[in-house]
Amino acid sequence: MKISVIRTAGVIVGLGAILGGCASTPWPRSRAQIETPATPCQDFQVQIYFDRDSAEIPREGRSVLASAQAMAKGCQVKAVQVVGLADAVGAPGANLDLSRRRGDAVRKALGKAGFKQVVLDVTAAGEAGATTAMGAVQPLRRRADIRIEMGPWPRR
Numbered sequence: 001m002k003i004s005v006i007r008t009a010g011v012i013v014g015l016g017a018i019l020g021g022c023a024s025t026p027w028p029r030s031r032a033q034i035e036t037p038a039t040p041c042q043d044f045q046v047q048i049y050f051d052r053d054s055a056e057i058p059r060e061g062r063s064v065l066a067s068a069q070a071m072a073k074g075c076q077v078k079a080v081q082v083v084g085l086a087d088a089v090g091a092p093g094a095n096l097d098l099s100r101r102r103g104d105a106v107r108k109a110l111g112k113a114g115f116k117q118v119v120l121d122v123t124a125a126g127e128a129g130a131t132t133a134m135g136a137v138q139p140l141r142r143r144a145d146i147r148i149e150m151g152p153w154p155r156r
Contacts, residue, residue, distance in 0.1 A: 041075030041150040044068075048106060049143045053090075055101035057109050065106075065113040068148060072115075075150040080115060082106045082122045087141040088130035096126030106144045 046068050048061035057065075084103030086095035103122040110120065130141045 041072075041152050043147065043149045044071060045145065045147045047143050047145055049140065050102055052142060053098065054142075055098060055105045057105055062109065065109055068146070069113045069115070072148060072150060075152065077115060077118045077148060077150050079119045079121065079149045080110060081147045081149075082110070082120065083145045084122070084124040085141050085143050085145065086125075086127050086130065088127045088137050090127075092127055095130075096124055099124040099126045102144045106146060110146075 046064050048057060048064055050056070050061070051058065082103050084099035084101070084106070086099040086102070088095070103124050107120050107122050110118075127141070131137055
């Protein structure tokens with residue numbers, strides 16, 4: 001009889017210590033204390049790379065635009081800047097034209113991706129900046145740089 005009472009007392013003391021440890025951490029008083037706040041809408045930049053002498057957006061580029069749309073979901077897109085670029089291979093006039101066509105292709109693709117009611121600023125840099133001060137050609141200039149400026153929706 002004494003052995004079972006001692007065992008029972010030991011179990012009660014052990015449970016009391018466990019429950020006492022739980023009681024020392026406060027329970028959330030509201031749902032807001034357990035919900036994690038949404039990430040604020042932040043500006044971001046993406047790049048789309050093109051094949052040589054091409055202004056057609058490749059499959060990877062369309063995937064980048066789909067990801068950009070997902071990142072902007074739930075946020076107000078205030079403005080989008082697109083800069084079409086070209087490498088230093090070829091005539092400067094042809095490179096400027098190619099970078100313009102790349103920027104225009106991205107503008108159209110952004111509209112299809114859901115960026116329809118957005119101020120779009122599309123510029124072309126051609127081969128400007130495609131070579132270093134020492135004259136070396138910069139690699140991977142066959143792209144369009146896209147900067148998306150976002151913010152939260154205004155409260156009503």
